[in-house]
Amino acid sequence: MCPxxxxxxxxxxxxxxxxxxxxxxxxxxxxxxxxxxxTLERTRDxxxxxxxxxxxxxGIAPATVTLPPLTTPGGTYRLVVRVVPQVNPGALLVQQSAxxxxx
Numbered sequence: 740m741c742p743x744x745x746x747x748x749x750x751x752x753x754x755x756x757x758x759x760x761x762x763x764x765x766x767x768x769x770x771x772x773x774x775x776x777x778t779l780e781r782t783r784d785x786x787x788x789x790x791x792x793x794x795x796x797x798g799i800a801p802a803t804v805t806l807p808p809l810t811t812p813g814g815t816y817r818l819v820v821r822v823v824p825q826v827n828p829g830a831l832l833v834q835q836s837a838x839x840x841x842x
Contacts, residue, residue, distance in 0.1 A: 748773065748822040748832030752801040755818050755836035762808035763789060765818055765836075771797035772825040777804050782815040782838050794825065815840045 752768035763779050772794070779789040789806040804820075818836040823829075 744827045745829030746771070746824045746827045747830040748824060748828075750820075750822055750832065750834065751798075753820065753834055754801070756839070757837075759811070759816070759839045759841045761811070762805050763811075763818065764803050764805040765820065766801040767795065767804050767820060767822075768799065768801040769795050769797050769822060769824075773797065773822050774825055775804065776821045777806060778819050778821075779806055779811065779816050780819055782817055788816065811841050813841050 749770055750767060751770045752766060754766035756765065765777060767775060774794050776790065776792045778787045780787050788811060789809060791804055791806050795802055815838050817838055820834050822832045
């Protein structure tokens with residue numbers, strides 16, 4: 740830890756699915772050790788439907804982050820990932836997928 744130093748969240752790889760999948764998953768890697776929160780949110784109101792949080796070691800190959808394998812009702816959703824470094828955390832990085840429609 741370095742007092743006064745705040746490192747913003749960053750990803751070195753992030754791949755969202757281009758169509759609905761079950762279970763929902765994505766590929767994620769960070770340049771330095773990080774904490775993440777991946778959520779499946781309803782597009783119309785941003786309500787979280789599924790979530791997974793965890794930690795990744797920095798500088799390694801992308802990991803598959805899989806959300807709980809629960810059935811998702813019909814509607815439009817997006818995957819949202821929030822990332823922050825484990826050491827000297829600064830601004831939270833927020834990335835989201837395109838809208839995905841479940842029939």
